[in-house]
Amino acid sequence: MEIRRLGPDDAPDYRALRMRALWEFPEAFTSSWQEDEMQPMQAWEVRLGGEHAMFWGAFDGGALCGMVGLERQTRSKNRHKATVVGMYVSQEYFGTGMGRALMEALLGVAREEGVELLVLTVTEGNSVATNFYGQFGFRSFGIEPRAIKVDGSYFSKNHMYLELEAS
Ligand SMILES: CC(C)(COP(=O)(O)OP(=O)(O)OC[C@H]1O[C@@H](n2cnc3c(N)ncnc32)[C@H](O)[C@@H]1OP(=O)(O)O)[C@@H](O)C(=O)NCCC(=O)NCCS
Secondary structure, eight states, rough: EEEEEEEGGGHHHHHHHHHHHHOOOOOOSSSOOHHHSSSOOOOOHHTOOSSSEEEEEEEEEEEEEEEEEEOOSSSSSTEEEEEEEEEEGGGTTTTTHHHHHHHHHHHHHHHTTTTOOEEEEEEOOOOHHHHHHHHHOOOEEEEEEEEEETTTEEEEEEEEEEEEEOO
């Protein structure tokens, strides 16, 4: 397994894996398959080459099998914070340590870059992801009711944070 930063050249593979993630786990992500499907490839190239966001991919035999992103805040009062987004591992690799490897890569760079606080959201009921983040020290600071609506059903979001300096 290889973990590396993704760039604009990875846009076709990233897009394909993201579409799979949104299709398989519609309740786990705030983005919808239908909206992302309409985005042109250039939008993904821009996203992967963006100044304030970083993405990592996990590769097996050259194939992208897992991914995670980190979005930095930019204003003077909140740029100590960053948001973990789009964590996904292909189901064939569940439980193999791929998610852990991706998160460790993200945490290493976040610390190097002086990020002090990470935040993320997990859909309530996604116990695997909640437990996964808990292993890295993420703690819940509140539940947002009816945070997303998927096919007419509401799902709450668990907001979690990790203080990097304290961990
Ligand atoms: C959450 C997810 C990324 C975990 O990836 P993974 O590669 O299977 O996780 P790892 O094998 O690296 O496991 C790391 C830790 O997570 C926890 N974990 C992983 N799978 C688990 C499960 N089925 N049940 C409970 N805990 C689990 C364990 O603590 C594990 O540590 P351990 O192996 O030392 O016990 C993956 O399940 C996934 O992509 N799920 C679908 C999409 C999703 O829900 N994304 C999160 C959106 S917020």
